[in-house]
Amino acid sequence: KNSLFTMNDLSVEEIYKVLEDGQRFADEPGLEFPKAHLVANLFFEPSTRTHYSFASAQQQLGCRVEDFSASGSSVQKGESLYDTIKTFEAIGYEAVVIRHTQEEYFKELENINIPILNGGDGKKNHPTQCLLDLLTIYQEFGKFEGLRVVIVGDIAHSRVAHSNRDAMVRLGCDVRFSGPADWVDDQSIFMDIDEAVKWADVVMLLRIQHERHEQSMKLSKEAYLQKYGLTYARVEAMKEHAIIMHPAPVNRGVEIESDLVEHPKSRIFKQMTNGVHVRKALMKRAFGYAFTDMVKR
Numbered sequence: 330k331n332s333l334f335t336m337n338d339l340s341v342e343e344i345y346k347v348l349e350d351g352q353r354f355a356d357e358p359g360l361e362f363p364k365a366h367l368v369a370n371l372f373f374e375p376s377t378r379t380h381y382s383f384a385s386a387q388q389q390l391g392c393r394v395e396d397f398s399a400s401g402s403s404v405q406k407g408e409s410l411y412d413t414i415k416t417f418e419a420i421g422y423e424a425v426v427i428r429h430t431q432e433e434y435f436k437e438l439e440n441i442n443i444p445i446l447n448g449g450d451g452k453k454n455h456p457t458q459c460l461l462d463l464l465t466i467y468q469e470f471g472k473f474e475g476l477r478v479v480i481v482g483d484i485a486h487s488r489v490a491h492s493n494r495d496a497m498v499r500l501g502c503d504v505r506f507s508g509p510a511d512w513v514d515d516q517s518i519f520m521d522i523d524e525a526v527k528w529a530d531v532v533m534l535l536r537i538q539h540e541r542h543e544q545s546m547k548l549s550k551e552a553y554l555q556k557y558g559l560t561y562a563r564v565e566a567m568k569e570h571a572i573i574m575h576p577a578p579v580n581r582g583v584e585i586e587s588d589l590v591e592h593p594k595s596r597i598f599k600q601m602t603n604g605v606h607v608r609k610a611l612m613k614r615a616f617g618y619a620f621t622d623m624v625k626r
């Protein structure tokens with residue numbers, strides 16, 4: 330079964346295949362599966378982009394899509410994640426997307442026989458976000474080898490930072506971290522933000538994950554922006570061809586000056602659109618289809 334739990338499940342060749350398929354879905358809207366697969370999206374943590382771009386991808390591919398709500402389910406009676414997913418398998422669902430607070434929740438699900446796509450596990454992995462980020466970068470530069478990427482902000486609490494760093498290094502990027510020292514969990518690749526914005530081809534900002542912090546932040550929002558965030562002055566210092574990325578949701582005026590979210594260098598909304606293309610590619614992979622199997626609506 331073609332599940333996706335972490336980026337390490339994919340070889341470099343398979344990463345390129347997902348990106349190629351994602352680009353093909355971008356170029357050819359209206360491609361559907363030959364049958365209407367029944368799929369369920371189970372989000373045990375809040376989500377807008379991952380949840381609804383999976384739903385958009387699945388609906389566009391002709392799937393029948395069900396949303397699971399933990400609050401109205403037997404999870405409230407203490408049913409385990411394993412028994413919940415085994416139930417979905419038993420009652421006819423053919424694939425599930427799961428986001429869960431528990432890191433590596435998928436290790437409990439080895440006996441599930443339908444594909445599982447990880448929509449994020451705690452602060453550990455977010456492979457579908459990584460793939461949409463990679464597609465966005467590839468569309469811009471046509472390569473990964475030698476590209477300079479700085480990931481800025483709340484790295485220690487970010488599943489996006491960890492999934493992206495590992496995959497980007499495997500693809501040949503030069504990756505650095507920037508932000509408050511306490512949040513940069515690998516000092517060996519630390520770069521000061523003012524140096525980083527001049528150096529990088531990709532400036533990737535991260536949301537401050539307040540919900541994962543044990544103590545509230547000491548800096549004010551304005552002080553964080555001035556010290557570590559993307560200000561007008563720092564955008565001016567970026568290379569002409571360099572781009573701004575952020576997985577979103579964005580804390581406007583904290584990680585980035587609010588008006589810069591839609592700056593010509595920003596690819597933040599492009600990333601979201603690419604999320605649908607990449608998730609279509611992952612649903613295709615989950616069901617083992619080739620493009621020759623697909624039907625044109």
Ligand code: CP
Pocket residue numbers: 375376377378379380458576577578
């Ligand atoms: N980028 C991202 O995962 O956003 P959501 O939490 O809204 O899914």
